[in-house]
Structures are given as C-alpha cells and as structure tokens.
Amino acid sequence: MLEIKKTAVSFDEKDMMDLERIITDSDREEALEFLKKSVYDRILHSQQGRLKSHLDSANPVQGFMQQNK
16 A cells, blocks of 8 residues: 655656557556556555554553653
8 A cells, every 4th residue: 555645756768658659559557557566566566665564563552651650
C-alpha cells in the first residue's frame, strides 16, 4: 500500500515515447499497463522501507503503565 503524499515521477525518453504512442493510439490496455509499470511501481519502489505499521511501534499500553507507576 502506498503512503498518501506528494510524489514526483520522472520519465525518460522511452517512457515519453511510450506515453505519446498510447495517447495517439487511444490504447486503454496499454495505458493501464503504463500506469502500473511506469508510475505505480516506481512510487512503490521509492517508498519501500519507509512505511511504518502501527504494529511495529512499541506497545502503547506498556508505555502508559510504566509512566503511571
């Protein structure tokens, strides 16, 4: 799952040519494939290792109990 925040994705010349071809051909299937490969996968890869689960943090109940002894 992606973190919801602003993200920039850069395209190289091949990506730009693919995008132009997809738009020119009005190819919906290729457009979805392009989004998955050139946008979603790049964002996912850039965020790997940075996402934190609330389950990874220390137990809040134990912290509360220690503070209130």
